[in-house]
Each structure stands twice: as structure tokens, then as C-alpha cells.
Amino acid sequence: MKERLVLDVSHLPLHGSGTASPTWWGTLAFMLIEGTGFALGIVVYLYLMSIAGAWPINAPAPDLLPGTLLTALLAVSVIPNVLVAGWAKRRELKKVRIGLIVMALFGIAPLLLRIFEFPAMHVMWDTNAYGSITWVLLGLHTTHILTDLIDTLVLMCLMFTRHADNPRRYGDVEDNAMYWNFVVITWVPLYLCLYWMPRL
Structure with a gap:
């Protein structure tokens, strides 16, 4: 049987970024x-x-300061995050390295503020249904911040090694930036539920 060349794809890059990358689609599915899970919570x-009968149950409304500071911090973090994604797209290694360091710090800072958020709820997780769902929602979001922080730290370390030459790493940085935007966006309805619903 004679084989016929249909299409020569040898000139195409070995790795794609954005929607051309299977990792991008995996990250999108993960976020969905x-x-x-957040919507169900x-x-x-x-x-x-x-x-x-009353909400909150046997507790005062949460203190606004820790959650509001965290919300402001997350909102500000979007600026360097968008810059990092752009630098990764253009493969500007030095800027990506600096950006990942900055984003690692923006990943650590909310975890430090979160330490003050749990006491600001004025209820323990096992006190009643209000305490349980409040701690579950805060815990879920904390897990997502921690997950992205670990991913950012791993990418940061890789970008300071010979692996930075691999074009896939830049796609990974873009995907990580997309996931951080997801972490920030999901906090908005949680913040409204946790801090403002008890005040209605």
C-alpha cells in the first residue's frame, strides 16, 4: 500500500499555549x-x-475588617497577575521571574489574613449549622489559595532553572495566572455571603 503525504505539520511548534494547550482545558475543567463546589456551598x-429563626445563629455578625482587607488585597493582586500572564505570553523570562516572586507574596499574604478571619466569625465550626457552613466556605477558599500558592512556588523555582527554556513552562505560567483570577472571582460571592448576608 502506498502512503500519501496529506499535510506536513513539521513546522508547527511542539507545544501550544492558551486554548491550544491540553493543560489550559484541564485547568478550565478544574475551575468548572x-x-x-463553591456554588453548592x-x-x-x-x-x-x-x-x-435568626442568622447568624447565636453569634454576632462577623467583623468586617479582616474579610474586607483580604478582598482588597485579592483585588490588587489581579494587576501583577495580568502582567505576569502577558510577560509569559511574550516569553520575557526576567519579568516572568520577578512577577512570579510577586505573585508568591500575594499568595502568602491572604493566608496570613485568613488566620484573623476565622476568629472574626465569632463562632466555631462545631457550634451550630451557621458555624459549620461558615468554616466550610472559608476552608474551601483557603484550600484554593494554598493550591495556587504551591503551584506558583513550583513554577517560580522552575523558571530559575534550565527548565525555563522549555516553552511549555510559559504556558504553565499563563494557566496559573488564569487560576488565580478564578480564586479572586470566587471570593466575591463568598465575601458577600459571609460578611454581608448576616447584616441583612
Whole structure:
């Protein structure tokens, strides 16, 4: 049987970024699954609030300061995050390295603020249904911040080694930036539920 060349793809790059990368699609699917988890948590929160005689249950409304500071910090972090994604797209190694260091610091700072958020709820996780769902929502978001921080630290270390020459790493940095935007966006409805719903 004679083989016929249909299309020569030898000139194409070995790795793609953005929608051309399977990793991008995997990250997107991951965010959809986790976003569904957040949505279910918020639905449980609203359901418990609807059947409770008073909300919060046997506790004052949470202190606004820690959560509001964290919200402001996350909002500011979007600026360097967008810059890092752009630098990775243009493969500007020095800027990507600096940007990843900055984003690692922006990953650590919310975890430090989160230490003050749990006491600001004025309820323990095992006190009642209000305490349980509040701690679950804060815990879920904390897990996502920690997950992105670990990913950022790994990428930061890789970009200071010979692996930085691999074009795939720049795609990984772009995907990590996309995930951080997801972490920031998901916090907005959680912040409204946790801090402002009890004040209605």
C-alpha cells in the first residue's frame, strides 16, 4: 500500500499555549468543577439561613475588617497577575521571574489574613449549622489559595532553572495566572455571603 503525504505539520511548534494547550482545558475543567463546589456551598448557606429563626445563629455578625482587607488585597493582586500572564505570553523570562516572586507574596499574604478571619466569625465550626457552613466556605477558599500558592512556588523555582527554556513552562505560567483570577472571582460571592448576608 502506498502512503500519501496529506499535510506536513513539521513546522508547527511542539507545544501550544492558551486554548491550544491540553493543560489550559484541564485547568478550565478544574475551575468548572471547583466553581460548582463553591456554588453548592453558597446554596447550602442560603438554605440554612432561610430555615433558621435568626442568622447568624447565636453569634454576632462577623467583623468586617479582616474579610474586607483580604478582598482588597485579592483585588490588587489581579494587576501583577495580568502582567505576569502577558510577560509569559511574550516569553520575557526576567519579568516572568520577578512577577512570579510577586505573585508568591500575594499568595502568602491572604493566608496570613485568613488566620484573623476565622476568629472574626465569632463562632466555631462545631457550634451550630451557621458555624459549620461558615468554616466550610472559608476552608474551601483557603484550600484554593494554598493550591495556587504551591503551584506558583513550583513554577517560580522552575523558571530559575534550565527548565525555563522549555516553552511549555510559559504556558504553565499563563494557566496559573488564569487560576488565580478564578480564586479572586470566587471570593466575591463568598465575601458577600459571609460578611454581608448576616447584616441583612
